[in-house]
Amino acid sequence: MDTYHDLISQTFDFPTQEFTVQDNELRFHDIPLMDLVEKHGTPLRLTYLPKITTQIQRAREWFAQGIEKTGYQGQYTYAYCTKASHFAFVVEEALKNNVELETSSGYDMYIIRALYNQGKIDKNKYIIANGFKRERYKRYLTEFINDGFVNCMPILDHLTEIDYYAEHVNQDARANLGIRLASDEEPRFQFYTSRLGVRYADAIPLYEERIKNDPRFELTMLHYFINTGIKDTSYYWSELRRFVHKYCELRKVCPTLHTIDIGGGLPIQTSIQKEYDYPYMIEEVLRTIQRICREEGVPEPHIFTEFGIFTVGESGAHVYKILDEKLQNDKELWYMIDGSFITNLPDTWALNQRFIMLALNGWNKGYKKIQLGGMTCDSQDYYNAEKHIYQVFLPEQAPEKPLYVGFFHTGAYQESLSGYGGVKHCLIPAPKHIIIDKDADGTLRDWEFAPEQDPESMMRILGYV
Numbered sequence: 001m002d003t004y005h006d007l008i009s010q011t012f013d014f015p016t017q018e019f020t021v022q023d024n025e026l027r028f029h030d031i032p033l034m035d036l037v038e039k040h041g042t043p044l045r046l047t048y049l050p051k052i053t054t055q056i057q058r059a060r061e062w063f064a065q066g067i068e069k070t071g072y073q074g075q076y077t078y079a080y081c082t083k084a085s086h087f088a089f090v091v092e093e094a095l096k097n098n099v100e101l102e103t104s105s106g107y108d109m110y111i112i113r114a115l116y117n118q119g120k121i122d123k124n125k126y127i128i129a130n131g132f133k134r135e136r137y138k139r140y141l142t143e144f145i146n147d148g149f150v151n152c153m154p155i156l157d158h159l160t161e162i163d164y165y166a167e168h169v170n171q172d173a174r175a176n177l178g179i180r181l182a183s184d185e186e187p188r189f190q191f192y193t194s195r196l197g198v199r200y201a202d203a204i205p206l207y208e209e210r211i212k213n214d215p216r217f218e219l220t221m222l223h224y225f226i227n228t229g230i231k232d233t234s235y236y237w238s239e240l241r242r243f244v245h246k247y248c249e250l251r252k253v254c255p256t257l258h259t260i261d262i263g264g265g266l267p268i269q270t271s272i273q274k275e276y277d278y279p280y281m282i283e284e285v286l287r288t289i290q291r292i293c294r295e296e297g298v299p300e301p302h303i304f305t306e307f308g309i310f311t312v313g314e315s316g317a318h319v320y321k322i323l324d325e326k327l328q329n330d331k332e333l334w335y336m337i338d339g340s341f342i343t344n345l346p347d348t349w350a351l352n353q354r355f356i357m358l359a360l361n362g363w364n365k366g367y368k369k370i371q372l373g374g375m376t377c378d379s380q381d382y383y384n385a386e387k388h389i390y391q392v393f394l395p396e397q398a399p400e401k402p403l404y405v406g407f408f409h410t411g412a413y414q415e416s417l418s419g420y421g422g423v424k425h426c427l428i429p430a431p432k433h434i435i436i437d438k439d440a441d442g443t444l445r446d447w448e449f450a451p452e453q454d455p456e457s458m459m460r461i462l463g464y465v
Contacts, residue, residue, distance in 0.1 A: 004395040005363040011388070012272040018408075019272065024363040028317060028408060031436060031444060033360045037404055040448070042321040043339035043431035047411060047449075049093045050438050051315035056080075056097040058278070059266065059307060066283040072290050074302040079128055081265075082108055084308025084412040089435055089449065092120060094311060100126035100151075102306040106137030109144065126151040128261065128306060130180065130223070132196060133157065138164040145175045155180050155223050155261075157196055162210045162217075169216050177211060178221035178261065179203055181246060183239050196225070200246055207254055218256040221304070222247050225263030229309075230281055237288065244289050248296035260289070261304040268313040268409050270354050271387040309412040316411025318344055318431065319360065322394075322403040325370075333370050335394060337405065339431060340374035342381045343424035345410060346417045349380055354387040360404035362395030370394055372405070376426040421453065423461050429453035 005021060008014050020027045025034045029048055036044065056078055063076040079100040082091060091101075091111065101121075103109065108129075115121045127149065129141050142165060144152040155178040156162055162177075169175055182197035193199075198206060203222075211217045224243045226236060243260070251257045262285070267276055286303075293300045320337035327333050347353035369391055374381035384392055397403055418424060430453040436446045459465045 001366050003364050004359060004367040004393070007367050007393060008272075008358070008363075014272060016272060019358065021363050024361065026358055026360045026363070026406065028406070033319065033406060034404070036434070036446065037319060037321075037360065039446075040432055040434055041452075042319055042404065043337075043344065043452070044319040045344075045410075045415075045431045045433040046317050046319070046436055046446075047087075047089065047433070048315050048317075048436045049089065051411075052090065052093045052312055053097055055307075055311055055314060056094065056099060059305070059310065062279050062282045063286075063303075065279060066286045069283060070286045070290055072286045073300040077126070077302065077304045079126065079261075079304055079306040080311050081130075081306040081308035082111065083416065085312045085415065086111065087415075087449075090312050090315075090411075091115070095120055099311075100128065100304070102128040102130060102308075104131040106134060106140050109137070109140035112144070123147075123149045124151055125149075126304075127153060128178070128221075128223075128304065129154045130225075130263075130306075131157060133161060135164070139168070141165075142168045146170045146173050150174070151176065153178055153221060155221070156198060156206070158198065159202060159206060162206070165217070166210070166214065171216065173216060175217055176220040177217050178223050179206065179219065180223040180225070181243060183224050183226055183243070194225070194227075197223075200242075203246060203250055204253060207250065212254070219250075219254050220256055221259045221261055222250060222257060222301075223261035223263060227264065229264040229267050230262070230285065231267070232281060232284075240285065240288055241292060244292040245296070247301060248293060248298045251298045251301075252296075257301075258299070259302040259304060261306065263306055265305070265307045266310040268309055268412075270356065270409065272356060272358075273388060311412075313412035314409045316409065316414070318407045318410050318414075320405055320407075322397065322405060325397055326373075333368060334373045335370045335397075335403070335405075336373045336375070338375065340376045340381055340425065340428045341372075341383050342374060342376055342378055343418050343426075343428045344431060345407060345414055347414060348383055350417070354385065355410055356408040357383070357386060357392065358406055358408070359395050360406050361401065362398060362403050365395040365398060367393045367395055375428055378425060421450075421457065423458055427455075427458055429455075429458075 079102045080094040081102040083104045141154050153176045157180050180197035182194045207219050211219050247260055290300055320339050322335045323338050324336050342349045372383040432452045433450045434446050435449050
């Protein structure tokens with residue numbers, strides 16, 4: 001009999017550094033997942049903090065290697081974009097690695113202030129303030145600048161944003177500014193140019209007319225964002241070259257401009273099979289910038305990256321119990337989970353995002369082709385394809401022991417999009433959330449961050465109590 005273990009081993013280069021099997025049960029970073037299930041139950045969300053540090057260190061090493069190999073003259077700086085996960089335990093773990101921070105909302109500034117009051121950042125921390133800004137966001141940024149946060153940097157998203165800072169920044173204060181350029185979207189988009197950022201043609205007039213002659217302001221950063229992230233496609237390379245040429249054009253008239261921010265980020269692994277050559281891509285980014293700057297005769301800029309998904313995505317996992325199976329016709333077998341894809345993993349529904357999916361137990365059992373069904377009444381609450389194949393296989397159900405399944409690398413955006421602690425479709429509760437860390441001696445420890453959502457909290461939100 002071919003077992004589930006045979007299937008995975010024959011399909012992928014398995015085991016991997018992240019995933020191993022011991023006594024027919026899956027381990028994630030050597031975490032005995034079935035022990036967590038027995039202790040905490042399901043549905044269960046977990047965050048493994050050491051992976052956040054690992055990701056930051058990996059990216060810095062790749063950039064350091066690329067800079068050395070190419071002889072690139074600028075410096076590299078890693079920033080974490082908080083919108084990927086605003087949770088304190090994520091941001092604080094990232095800050096242990098001395099990252100800079102990128103924000104996207106006025107309420108982010110409450111987080112920044114709290115971190116400062118707790119002594120976790122100082123007034124030299126870079127705060128890359130992105131986004132289309134309401135008055136509240138601009139007010140908070142102005143307060144930070146006037147309070148001496150010397151690297152609190154508004155990234156101008158439209159032409160009139162500068163008006164607020166010109167009116168409210170103190171005459172004796174100094175502020176570094178950035179300009180976001182509006183990139184062209186992928187051809188498959190329904191519109192041509194991003195709604196965010198300043199038109200390429202407007203960048204130099206904005207500098208010369210509103211920034212150049214105001215002693216309070218210096219334009220130091222040019223920013224762009226590619227929704228697809230850093231990928232080896234003709235679209236990405238075309239947009240990067242276009243952006244670097246504009247940097248060079250602006251640098252020739254603005255001597256204070258010395259930094260570019262490459263938004264969009266590195267992808268995470270969505271299959272056990274490695275699909276992305278990170279060192280190659282980073283080296284090619286450096287070579288592209290270097291070549292254009294030399295052709296244009298301008299200094300190579302310092303580089304900021306703002307990695308959100310890459311920082312936190314691979315630290316997360318969701319675990320479910322298979323409640324029962326249903327044969328709905330001659331060939332469609334459904335395994336029903338004790339949660340919901342729409343409410344817990346909304347990217348699987350909204351973007352058809354695939355995550356790494358593996359059984360937690362039953363690796364010595366035979367396997368079946370199945371569909372996974374969520375608990376809501378919505379027909380879209382299902383998962384029936386993996387990244388490498390338009391099918392899903394899991395071990396056969398065993399009467400004596402329930403089957404459990406895990407979705408891995410789910411640490412970015414899922415809670416933000418589904419609404420943490422809110423009211424979800426069909427009143428499906430948010431799962432219990434636990435944090436896992438590793439002590440200096442390698443001992444794993446876990447603790448509960450939030451219990452499974454209770455009906456009382458929903459009743460309060462809905463106004464019944």
